[in-house]
Amino acid sequence: MNASTGSVFDETRFSADRLGSLGGATGSTDERLRVRTPITDEEIGTVASFQPDDVERAVERVRERQPAWEAMGIQTRAEIVDRFGDLVSNRRAQLLDLVQLETGKTRQHALEEVLDIVLTASYYGAAGPKLFGDERRRGAIPGASDAVVTYDPVGVVGVIAPWNYPLTLSMTDAIPALLAGNAVVCKPDERTPYTALAVASLLEEAGVPDGLVRVVTGDGSTVGPSLIDAVDYVAFTGGTETGRTVAERAGRNLIGCSLELGGKNPLLVLDDADVEVAARGAVKGAFTNAGQLCLAPERVYVHEDRYEAFLDAFVGETRALTLGCSFEYGPDVGSLIDGAHAERVGTSVDEARDSGASVLTGGRRRRDVGPFVYEPTIVTDVDADCPLASEETFGPVVSVSPVSSVDEAVDRANDSAYGLNASVWTGNVERGREIARQIDCGTVCINDPYTVGWAAVDAPMGGVGDSGLGRRHGPEGFDRFVESRTIATARYGPLEPPASLSNRTAARLLAVLTGVQRRIVRWRS
Incomplete structure (x- = not known):
């Protein structure tokens, strides 16, 4: 880099x-x-x-x-x-x-x-x-x-x-x-x-x-x-x-x-995905704004048939990124927000490395570029008990793991307290949509890391679980x-049976009217 x-x-x-x-x-x-x-x-x-x-x-x-x-x-x-x-x-x-x-x-x-x-x-x-x-x-x-x-x-x-x-x-x-x-x-x-x-x-x-x-x-x-x-x-x-x-x-x-x-967002690469396309998408998703994006993928699950090819493409695309603090168009990745955050990101990677993870690229703070710049980092073999595996890093750090099936990918994607954003990469869009319905996130993007979901401003965006309440957009x-207000009007006075009817007759009349209303509702629907 x-x-x-x-x-x-x-x-x-x-x-x-x-x-x-x-x-x-x-x-x-x-x-x-x-x-x-x-x-x-x-x-x-x-x-x-x-x-x-x-x-x-x-x-x-x-x-x-x-x-x-x-x-x-x-x-x-x-x-x-x-x-x-x-x-x-x-x-x-x-x-x-x-x-x-x-x-x-x-x-x-x-x-x-x-x-x-x-x-x-x-x-x-x-x-x-x-x-x-x-x-x-x-x-x-x-x-x-x-x-x-x-x-x-x-x-x-x-x-x-x-x-x-x-x-x-x-x-x-x-x-x-x-x-x-x-x-x-x-x-x-x-x-x-x-x-x-x-x-x-x-x-x-x-x-x-x-x-x-x-x-x-x-x-x-x-x-x-x-x-x-x-x-x-x-x-x-x-x-x-x-x-x-x-x-x-x-x-x-x-x-x-x-x-x-927050989010600990999963990205799933299926066995029919174009690994070059998926790698470019993973780079955009994971390293936009130096990873300081609530929608950024931090966990990548790749079908074992595509794992090595995807890793090669992903690492290659990541190493080609340029770092810089410039007010001109040019650098691909900028700075983290401050020193405390840079320290947290670095500590997260160091702890993963100490517990046996492999850092394939990145993993260093680049003070020669800017005081808080950190290299885009790809990690594999992350221990499940390591904070990097389950806690939001909120930096340019992503872990990649192989999976043997779609079911395993979905299970691991859902094995999180968070549920903000996910993405599925596949050569079959309908298959991707079917899998998307199984992922516990407020937004799931097909063949895009986050942009198509966020930019669909007519559609709601938000999280489930520890990722929040409510929705924005749309x-x-x-x-x-x-605040809603209901104004209800009785056209002919209070809705009650005529006083001349006995209670028994009035009850029968109300039952008949309720039945008629049910039939009208069904007919209209």
Whole structure:
């Protein structure tokens, strides 16, 4: 794996004044949060360090502005959401710079974030009016009653976003929440606040009223609980253990929550797969964003008839990758987020090696490329009790194991507490779909590691088990942010038998009416 050179800093791109303009509102103290770039491990600026009272006031202020936003109507809100997507596309160069500066990812991987926001905004901008209208439902007694379901926004939605995809994951939940008529308060990770601040300013430029969206920056353990206590719904993306804490607090407050958490995602290479194609897909899946992707495959199971050929192709493709910290298109793999995470990834590989695993390529930290760069790493013969076998690594590390049958591959894929994403590689798509139904994951991709699932924004995405609760994308991703109301009408007064009937006769009449209604339901279905 070679290092790719390129310019790291360009003062016209990253002036102190430019970052300072994104610094956000001040909190109740003068304390500031220092932000560093993983590219050089240098400080790039400071942002406000919000305290609990600051968060509460921020929520109160956006709550005051929410009714006017709701009153603008779904069509107007949809037009603003669509316009926001256009602005993100038009400002992509600046956004790419900012995402790279905060995360250290390559420009190509940063581009995926920008394109994702454009796609999501376009989808909800077009689908919004269809998702929000009143719905007529079957009444208790046809002809004598009816029922209509109406929808209202929940109020204020809190979005808690992680550092690995700071643009996508600060906005992919905020977009449908805003479309539904809610106000939004976003808590970005303390390592990546500037991206959230920048994109929030684009929302206002698109037409979202001033003050309806607020970014609260600061330490997660301070800001997070205060935000959950103040909002009406929380959308969280992050680690599983933190997700449990979020769900517990939301439950105590009797508010809804959606949680997209970790994964130990399996990739299955069947006996009829094209190993060259599967190897390219495994490289893309495992090493995009230096493996810091919740959807990335970390466990590869290959049919024994394809095992050696796949390994040769996979190792060859991986060794050809270039490493680099550049703001130009070029390097294939960028940096990990910080030193602590680089140490965790390295320790995971070292423990596997010490327990008998073979490192076929990679396995080294590359300080010559960047302070937190780690080589894309392929490991075999991993002991089942080794943490690398079952715990999320969240880095450019993947294990490969042979299996003797499809049943064994499925069993091993399902032998995990996680269930976020999986992929199946086969020459027979129908066979792949049949196998996909047997895998305990919220999303299963055929002949692609994750992109076709994530980019299908009309389809729900989320996990099962320790990978989370709820779904984003599609109508399901919108429905999280509304409360339904049923308005039922009796056309001729209360639904009760005439007072002139005896109780016995009334009971017989109700039984007859129930039978008629059942036949009507069956006929209509």
